[in-house]
Amino acid sequence: MANVFAFVETRGSEVRKVGLEAVTAARMLADKTGGGEVHALLLGPPGISAKAQQLGQHGADVVIVVENPALANYNPEAATATAAERIKSGGYRAAVFSTSAQGRDLAPRVAARLGVSVVTDVLSFDIQGQNIVVRHPMNIGKVIATISMSGTPAIIAMRPNVIAPAQNPKAGRIENAQPAADPASTRVKVLETKQGSRDKLDLAEAPVVVAGGRGLKAAENFKLVEDLASAFGNAAVGATRAVTDDGWRPHADQIGQTGRLVSPELYVAVGISGAVQHLAGMRTSKTIVAINKDKDAPIFKVADYGIVGDVFEVVPALTDAVREAKKHH
Amino acid sequence: MEISAVKLAVCVKRVPDMDVRFRIGADNVSVDEAGLKFDLNDFDAWAVEAALQLKDKNAGSEVTVISLGPDIVQETIRKGLSMGADRGVHLKADKVPFDGFAVASALAAELKSGGYDLILFGKMSPDSSNGVVGQMVAEMLQLPCVSAISSLEIASGKGTAKRELEGAQEIVEFPLPAVLTVDEGLNTARLPSLKGIMAAKKKPLESKPAQLPQPQLTVTRLELPPERQAGRIIGEGAAAVPELVKLLQTEAKVL
């Protein structure tokens, strides 16, 4: 029986969806390796302990709660030290992180500190003999690698949105702990944090992504995309590299080979031609809809459903229709 | 702002052009390299550019480009030299391991006694797509690390950088020496000038065996993802919208 560690990502006093995904994944992994315990590490500001129950609901046997005012935002040095120390002392078979911006920074640091390897952007995992085996996309998603991990603990960072958070209630027994490094005295200091809108759904987590490209002609016309996203209610807004390079949208919204990789349930491409480097960022979406006035645009080759037409006519009509459909839901 | 010479290292990786249809090799654990064109990857090019811009601003600075792999990676090191870097170090290994920990160990062994003020990496290389080596090297060298930076300033022994997290942007300050990994948006990489290409041949490039540990990760299989089922254009203009909504509800079941 092997215990599995889960790092639960938080934002302020909230547990992020990817954090629940990590706990669910850890639970699945523990069950595959003979039903060991899941220990979830929850770092946050004072009061974060209130979230421990939710983690227990998702399969955590133990929730290690570390509260500190200087943990209100992601604190790489304190998080690395605390996670590494706990993983080391806990003798876990595996440790599950998330491949979020935070997780990409944190998981490799923890792995290096423990002297083991790490695989990020994990699509699925399994056990083969003594090894944990994971699948991981390479070459901008054009090749899928199956990787056998021989080290212990096996550190993996899950791709967001591939494991659905699942209720699987366990004890969720709280252990209070201290950070292993003083979160207030780090070598790297945060001078300023500019918060984005809190209620904006993150691209990697949103079930629906509506993205806009050059076909929108001007930055102001992104309103069309935003309106369609709000009609869906659970959608995030993305953009192509062309429009982020031109400054119409922030770089963080860019979906593509060098930007964000997303796998939502539904991806709506508005005025996007479908350049290879953009497709690399969204081609694993479950359903793709494309709206473009050029019927030869490459996007139509990957779209499940395409509408050839003027985005300025089609998108408002679609927004109204989606709003209607949601009303009757 | 004090201008003082800085010693910079950039670790780079040679990767194939991603704009192709890949084929899996006969051994099922590697990509068929026939017909592939290789180059310095974009993220690493931005890292080299960042180092060169610091060198331009701080007289007397020196930029070293380091790469691990078979002899052919010397071409990639020379690309860095042709952009303006001063020297190259080739850590010789028959193959580049997938295992970022192994790569980081070999790089850290080389970097340890280099006395570098700043060690730069690209955020990730598009082939292995793991994005771990820079952070791991920082841990191994016990240096402060800021990953995925999109802006950078250095002055008298410290630096500031901007990085993105979900839903937020941070401005951070860090002491030197430090390790940074570079994201898109930091800069646009300069093209090697023709004189730079000629000069690169004359710059020092040292080759030595890489000190690689046994990898803990093994690629046991590579495969192509399933082809998406061909979709269809369902109609033209706003008139096609009702049909689309119906299909999203009934067929795709996403609405």
Add this chain to the structure above:
Amino acid sequence: MANDFYNLDSVLSEEERAVRDTIRSFVDEKVLPVIGDCYIEGRFPKELIPEMAELGMFGANLPEEYGCAGLNNVAYGLIMHELERGDSGVRSFASVQGALVMYPIYAFGSEEQKRHYLPKMAHGELIGCFGLTEPDYGSNPSGMITRAREQKDGSWVINGAKMWITNGSTADVAIVWAKTGDDKSDKSIRGFIVPTDSAGFTAKDQKGKLSLRASDTSELVLQDVKVGADCLLPKSGGIKSPLMCLTQARYGIAWGAMGAAQACYEEALTYAGNRVMFGKPIAGFQLQQQRLADMLTELVKGQLLALHLGRLKDAGTFSPQQVSLAKRNNVSVATDIAREARRLLGANGILAEYSSMRHMANLESVYTYEGTHDVHTLILGQAVTGLSAFE
């Protein structure tokens, strides 16, 4: 995605490939986004000159001691190939600056002239043009009537007119070829570095071009233009001097034409793969496949021809007649490839957002300048038979 059907990369050195890659990136990032509009507007994108200079494109095969890149001739050819993949007008600018202005200064100039002009020209600080062709003397430059008369104080007074001069209206200096003797003999032809702000010198753009529109093409008029003795290119003499320059430029054009051809072929191939007609991409139809196969074949042949010529030039063993063969062939096949690509593109092929028709129109100028196709035919005819059929 670049085509390399015959793996030419495997016979290029690392430096040659690196040079090709730099120019290719420059063209993709800086030239292609603006060149369609420039062509329609009828202007050369002058704003690109500083970056072209900084990358080292001007006089790239001239020695480092004069501020140039010191590349071999294959690398020089690759530069022309990649520039013309962008546009013949852009490549013409570089050809003129390098092969027709910097080269004559290098080959026929005094050491002071070389040290004064070449570094500035390499840096794009001074732009030049080449004044050989006249309104009534194109294929027969020996018949030129521009005259330069030596004065008692050693200065020269030049009178005449030149036509079809690339960069004429932008140039700071013009390399003007003029007869210095009293008779019609071409033996007295010599070259002069004429500052274009000299009194009596005017350059006027020729309007109404339907080809090479992204290029300045000018008439030059010299009316009692006086230049100092230090403006004469001392080692120049006879028609051979300007012809040597033309040989340099023609060499680059043999490469450049294949660059234009490659752009057209790749555009046609991509288009054919995406354009659906009768339920399948047109790339699946026999007639289009034949077009593509023919284009590809001539493209590969022309590139191999240029490459071998470059190796001969680097070995110091090439001849002007060999250059004639390559220029003649490559420009001719490139015009065919461009036309066939235009046709494959169908109605879309007449739009400026596609490049084939622009290349097609440009290549008509390239067919005619630097020795028309027909002139090169006769050069080859004379070379192999020993008999001149020029008159």
